[in-house]
Amino acid sequence: MDEPFVIVGGDxxxxxxxxxxxxxxxxxxxxxxxxxEWVSYAACGTPYYVKGEIEELSELVAVTPLEFREERDVDLxxxxxxxDVDPDSSTVTVLGEGxxxxxxxxxxxxxxxxxxxxxxxxxxxxxxxxxxxxxPEADAIDVFVADTAPETAAIVGGGYVGIEMAEAxxxxxxxxxxxEMLPHVLDPFGEAVAEAVEAHLAEQDVTxxxxxxxxxxxxxxxxGGAQTDGAEEPATDGTVGGVRVAEEVYPADVAIVxxxxxxxxxxxxxxxxxxxxxxxxxxxxxxRTNVEDVFAAGDVAEATHVVTGEPVHVPLALTANRAGRxxxxxxxxxxxxxxxTAGTAIVKAFDLGAARTGIVDEERAREAGFDPVxxxxxxxxxxxxxxGGSKLTVTLLANAESGAVLGGSVVGEEGAKxxxxxxxxxxxxxxxxxxxxxxxxxxxxxxxxxxxxxxAAKVLEGKLA
Amino acid sequence: MDEPFVIVGGDxxxxxxxxxxxxxxxxxxxxxxxxxEWVSYAACGTPYYVKGEIEELSELVAVTPLEFREERDVDLxxxxxxxDVDPDSSTVTVLGEGxxxxxxxxxxxxxxxxxxxxxxxxxxxxxxxxxxxxxPEADAIDVFVADTAPETAAIVGGGYVGIEMAEAxxxxxxxxxxxEMLPHVLDPFGEAVAEAVEAHLAEQDVTxxxxxxxxxxxxxxxxGGAQTDGAEEPATDGTVGGVRVAEEVYPADVAIVxxxxxxxxxxxxxxxxxxxxxxxxxxxxxxRTNVEDVFAAGDVAEATHVVTGEPVHVPLALTANRAGRxxxxxxxxxxxxxxxTAGTAIVKAFDLGAARTGIVDEERAREAGFDPVxxxxxxxxxxxxxxGGSKLTVTLLANAESGAVLGGSVVGEEGAKxxxxxxxxxxxxxxxxxxxxxxxxxxxxxxxxxxxxxxAAKVLEGKLA
Numbered sequence: 009m010d011e012p013f014v015i016v017g018g019d020x021x022x023x024x025x026x027x028x029x030x031x032x033x034x035x036x037x038x039x040x041x042x043x044x045e046w047v048s049y050a051a052c053g054t055p056y057y058v059k060g061e062i063e064e065l066s067e068l069v070a071v072t073p074l075e076f077r078e079e080r081d082v083d084l085x086x087x088x089x090x091x092d093v094d095p096d097s098s099t100v101t102v103l104g105e106g107x108x109x110x111x112x113x114x115x116x117x118x119x120x121x122x123x124x125x126x127x128x129x130x131x132x133x134x135x136x137x138x139x140x141x142x143x144p145e146a147d148a149i150d151v152f153v154a155d156t157a158p159e160t161a162a163i164v165g166g167g168y169v170g171i172e173m174a175e176a177x178x179x180x181x182x183x184x185x186x187x188e189m190l191p192h193v194l195d196p197f198g199e200a201v202a203e204a205v206e207a208h209l210a211e212q213d214v215t216x217x218x219x220x221x222x223x224x225x226x227x228x229x230x231x232g233g234a235q236t237d238g239a240e241e242p243a244t245d246g247t248v249g250g251v252r253v254a255e256e257v258y259p260a261d262v263a264i265v266x267x268x269x270x271x272x273x274x275x276x277x278x279x280x281x282x283x284x285x286x287x288x289x290x291x292x293x294x295x296r297t298n299v300e301d302v303f304a305a306g307d308v309a310e311a312t313h314v315v316t317g318e319p320v321h322v323p324l325a326l327t328a329n330r331a332g333r334x335x336x337x338x339x340x341x342x343x344x345x346x347x348x349t350a351g352t353a354i355v356k357a358f359d360l361g362a363a364r365t366g367i368v369d370e371e372r373a374r375e376a377g378f379d380p381v382x383x384x385x386x387x388x389x390x391x392x393x394x395x396g397g398s399k400l401t402v403t404l405l406a407n408a409e410s411g412a413v414l415g416g417s418v419v420g421e422e423g424a425k426x427x428x429x430x431x432x433x434x435x436x437x438x439x440x441x442x443x444x445x446x447x448x449x450x451x452x453x454x455x456x457x458x459x460x461x462x463x464a465a466k467v468l469e470g471k472l473a
Numbered sequence: 474m475d476e477p478f479v480i481v482g483g484d485x486x487x488x489x490x491x492x493x494x495x496x497x498x499x500x501x502x503x504x505x506x507x508x509x510e511w512v513s514y515a516a517c518g519t520p521y522y523v524k525g526e527i528e529e530l531s532e533l534v535a536v537t538p539l540e541f542r543e544e545r546d547v548d549l550x551x552x553x554x555x556x557d558v559d560p561d562s563s564t565v566t567v568l569g570e571g572x573x574x575x576x577x578x579x580x581x582x583x584x585x586x587x588x589x590x591x592x593x594x595x596x597x598x599x600x601x602x603x604x605x606x607x608x609p610e611a612d613a614i615d616v617f618v619a620d621t622a623p624e625t626a627a628i629v630g631g632g633y634v635g636i637e638m639a640e641a642x643x644x645x646x647x648x649x650x651x652x653e654m655l656p657h658v659l660d661p662f663g664e665a666v667a668e669a670v671e672a673h674l675a676e677q678d679v680t681x682x683x684x685x686x687x688x689x690x691x692x693x694x695x696x697g698g699a700q701t702d703g704a705e706e707p708a709t710d711g712t713v714g715g716v717r718v719a720e721e722v723y724p725a726d727v728a729i730v731x732x733x734x735x736x737x738x739x740x741x742x743x744x745x746x747x748x749x750x751x752x753x754x755x756x757x758x759x760x761r762t763n764v765e766d767v768f769a770a771g772d773v774a775e776a777t778h779v780v781t782g783e784p785v786h787v788p789l790a791l792t793a794n795r796a797g798r799x800x801x802x803x804x805x806x807x808x809x810x811x812x813x814t815a816g817t818a819i820v821k822a823f824d825l826g827a828a829r830t831g832i833v834d835e836e837r838a839r840e841a842g843f844d845p846v847x848x849x850x851x852x853x854x855x856x857x858x859x860x861g862g863s864k865l866t867v868t869l870l871a872n873a874e875s876g877a878v879l880g881g882s883v884v885g886e887e888g889a890k891x892x893x894x895x896x897x898x899x900x901x902x903x904x905x906x907x908x909x910x911x912x913x914x915x916x917x918x919x920x921x922x923x924x925x926x927x928x929a930a931k932v933l934e935g936k937l938a
Contacts, residue, residue: 050856050917050922052916053917056918067857068858314912324915326912326922326923327912329922329923345910348910350912352913352914353914354914354919355916356916356918356919361918361919363914365912365914391518393515393518393532394527423890424914424919425888425890425914427914428893428894428911428914428926429893431914432898432903432908433901434912435901435911435912436897436900436901436907438900438901445813446900447791447812447817448896448897449828449892449893450790451818451821452515452517453521453821454819454821457515457790458791461893462791
């Protein structure tokens, strides 16, 4: 291959692909074009930076640009933005260092990621209103909190970003109100997790406003409180002072909007690359798009669900890393599937861990064509007599006819990582009977004889019989 | 069925079978004959009683005799010993309450358990020399330590009992010496675990004597130290004063011998019931012995290994509970396999957790007819930037030809329970590629993006390719 492997976007998927391709074929020219300053960073770590548990944002960078350039021999160009892709001529157009230039590619990887959704709220552009999906956004929140010492925060969105930011801002002494449009927080985790997390958030003095649509943000009144007259312009300055919900205004000295992410598909669409049903780029099992020599991976691309076989958009780090790595292998002559996703996710909510994998609620299972049966059980994470255990609540879903495990959730102070047992069962296509018969590890400091996941399987097996 | 379901031995397997049978068929008469006082107890908890973390031995009892009798309607007869089984007449002979009586059975379950091996050491009967496999033994050790305030302990055997007792006695301020005949402690856990645990034990001031066969125990000399003259009789009394190793004698004010357990097969052998190659009772997939209407389960019986399909003797609690429960179902008309075992085990060694499943060393894999490839990797349990993680060392073995996962081990201060991912992979017959592609849970407070088990799979996949 004479033409280079060109990668657009230098985070998890892009840098994994670059590193793997260079390792497999050191002769291959690999060029990464990243429009920002940062590459290969853990966006998932940003709430803990805001919380104050991580000192420097640079700690979130797994591999520095210098290491990519000097040790891995990747031609990494930060602050170079790709503004056009032309599959007919196999070129991309780049803006960087004040110049506009074209670059030919042999293979192209689009790993442009996703960006935080900016809902059309009134006052989204006020000072003190933030989204958070990148290191600069985390930095801006940290600086704003340090400078203005907010008393009250409004978090809009009860997904994992919202929950993590509630913990982070509470740790900085701020009174947190969390607004969620749906009846529950953490909707993709199912009801058992949501109820446990909601009860725990209340214990931690986070005020929950469920079933509550936010209309927008008002400015600060002259006395420092929130404007309540409904005027569009702030009385004093452009800084946020409150959050408007129907007829009410709650005070808020800072606001975080975390209502999801959208795949950054503009470049792909302009180049005639097909999107899938989720709105992300459609790919085959090798991460190929419909256009020759163009791959897509990470938060901009769809993945295949391990249970349903359907395309899904799961913008999570492991999926991105794995797909990037596989494409790096494929591009260098060893065709490697990008793998499937179970949508496995885990989140820390103060002292609770909450996790999910596969399909966790019956309604979604029916939509996917299954006849679901499910159980939710609570069991101790260690035997009653051993110090330090806590309650774990496990939900497990199966298909009635085949007995196949469809998914589940785990929530508790200790042991949420046990979701991995269920995720591995999904990967292996295990039935509930298989799972119930799995030889999991037992000793009193670690687990009861029947691990809570086994207990759930046992009870679900009884329901299936 | 008119004749009762008779169960010999009232611990994990026996009481699980009794409970399940009564739940499935409340009309069935279920009689449990237990020669001791205790039933349904967690022998695995005894080291933590000796350590002082559990106040009362009775806390180790999962279900009391009263609950079995009154709530579960089981005819539980403690301090009733079965002295003979006659399959021809379908009767057992019992000694209890000063009488000898016969009892007819429709179905018989032998769940007589195992007992601690008593090696033919000189001085095994000295006061202060203990084995530990039951609640009375734990109680005796606790009382002896409280009464005599030993300065030095000798632990013979570096298996999980030895390691747990080293922790327990150290916590009581005793200087512990641990003697192991083999070159490593925790031999079934493989070398990577053994080396990590040995280094940690040394840090905890446990003195290790590896490759060291113990000859026996000497008495206390008149001055309170160990006799060193080689005399068989103690100078002062029958209490242990030292442990003899070749030509040397190390002082020991208390000694624990934990060199394994033997299945209690005498009753079965006398009745003409076949033992398998391991010396435990041979059973089929439903737990049936070669004799009609006679089942065996728990520490007295063999189980089938999930990887090799061969009979093995794995005297562990989950295997016993699961087999008992399945037999309770089978006996009441719903034939249920007892399941297979992966030999999954986990042990706490002071601040370390160590775990194993399947086949963990190449030599044993070759003996079982495989062509093994293995890797050992170390990776952090959480991302480098997140507080509180520690190093996890993961060993993973696969068969070269098929790529099938054969087993593995995990050792570290945090996360040894991740062995369950490998155990589930064994249950599902996953290849290394399948395991590498499993969607495990990631968020900074719980795991790096690539869980250490995935990292091991990734590296092993590279070696297989």
